[in-house]
Amino acid sequence: MKKRCGVFILFLLIPAVTLGGTLLFPARQYAWISLCVALLSCLPFFLTFERGEGAPARLILLSSLTALSVLGRIVFTPLPGFKPVTATVVLVALTFGGEAGFLTGSLSALISNFWFGQGPWTPFQMFSWGMVGWLAGRLSFPLKKSRILLSLYGAFAGVLYSAVMDVWTVLWADGAFNLSRYGAALLSALSFTALYAVSNVIFLLALGKPVGGILERVKVKCGL
Numbered sequence: 100m101k102k103r104c105g106v107f108i109l110f111l112l113i114p115a116v117t118l119g120g121t122l123l124f125p126a127r128q129y130a131w132i133s134l135c136v137a138l139l140s141c142l143p144f145f146l147t148f149e150r151g152e153g154a155p156a157r158l159i160l161l162s163s164l165t166a167l168s169v170l171g172r173i174v175f176t177p178l179p180g181f182k183p184v185t186a187t188v189v190l191v192a193l194t195f196g197g198e199a200g201f202l203t204g205s206l207s208a209l210i211s212n213f214w215f216g217q218g219p220w221t222p223f224q225m226f227s228w229g230m231v232g233w234l235a236g237r238l239s240f241p242l243k244k245s246r247i248l249l250s251l252y253g254a255f256a257g258v259l260y261s262a263v264m265d266v267w268t269v270l271w272a273d274g275a276f277n278l279s280r281y282g283a284a285l286l287s288a289l290s291f292t293a294l295y296a297v298s299n300v301i302f303l304l305a306l307g308k309p310v311g312g313i314l315e316r317v318k319v320k321c322g323l
Contacts, residue, residue, distance in 0.1 A: 104143070109201055109233055113139050117222040121270050129219040133209055136222045140205035140229055143198040156321045161199055164191050168207040173214050180294040184211075185256050186302035188228055192236035193243055194314040200232025223267040230263070231256045243311075246304065253303040257296030261288050 113136055120132035164187065171183040184207055192200025208224035235242060235252065242249045265284040269277055285292075 108139055108142050109229070113226055113229075117226050118266075118270075120222065121219060121267070122274070129221060130217065132219075133217065133221045133225065136225045137205060137209050140202050140225065143201065157195070160317065160321075161191070161195065161203060165203050165206050165210070168203060169211040169214075172207070172211045176215075180291050181298040182295075183298075183302045183306070184208075184228060185231055185253065185260070185295075185299045186306050188232040189235040189242075189249075189252070189256065189303060190306065190311050190314060192232040192234075193239045193311065194318055195236075196239075197233040197236025200236045201229040202232075204228030204230075204232040219271065220264070220267050223264055227260045227263040231259060234259075246307065249303050249307055250300045253299035254296040257299045258292055261285070261292040261295060 116132060116135050116139065120129075120135070124132070168184050168187040171187060175182050184204075188200055188204040188207065191203045205225040205228060208228050209221060212218075212221050212224070235256075238252065242252055262285065265281060265288060266276070268284045269281045273280060
């Protein structure tokens with residue numbers, strides 16, 4: 100039941116809030132939409148959260164990993180489209196589950212945008228990175244076993260992120276979803292999408308084994 104509630108929140112309620120808020124409210128209301136998405140992102144995690152001795156350690160660890168994800172995005176500011184955020188979110192999801200991955204991705208977008216600039220695009224970034232984390236958690240078994248599959252997922256994550264963000268591009272331009280403009284937006288963003296996909300693969304291959312191994316050892320040691 101808790102899993103079903105989590106899926107309902109992540110893939111029905113959050114998209115409805117993101118799209119509905121963008122279409123129904125002026126752009127200046129994006130802060131409230133982002134806040135709603137952030138709060139909703141926490142619910143699936145806490146629905147599956149098991150209280151115990153390791154609970155505080157798990158919260159502290161996820162907070163620290165989110166902070167590292169934010170820092171990584173800021174450090175790579177001079178290289179647009181080349182960020183370690185997706186790799187961090189995926190590694191969190193592979194270790195702690197899809198709900199933790201969604202939460203880390205969503206909050207990474209929200210918090211880092213205090214540096215990069217908040218705007219009506221923020222809720223879409225939150226949902227995009229969150230979805231990347233959730234899906235990685237659901238595919239954790241094959242992704243952990245194969246570096247090739249992990250690389251392919253990194254490339255897929257870059258395409259997925261760009262595709263979701265182009266929905267916002269179309270809504271911003273037309274005030275409604277226009278399929279032909281969406282196709283044009285996808286084509287015009289091909290170079291960015293390719294760069295982002297490649298950067299995801301590079302970071303996952305570079306960080307997957309060392310960082311993933313550290314997270315697994317911490318998970319076992321702390322009984323998370």
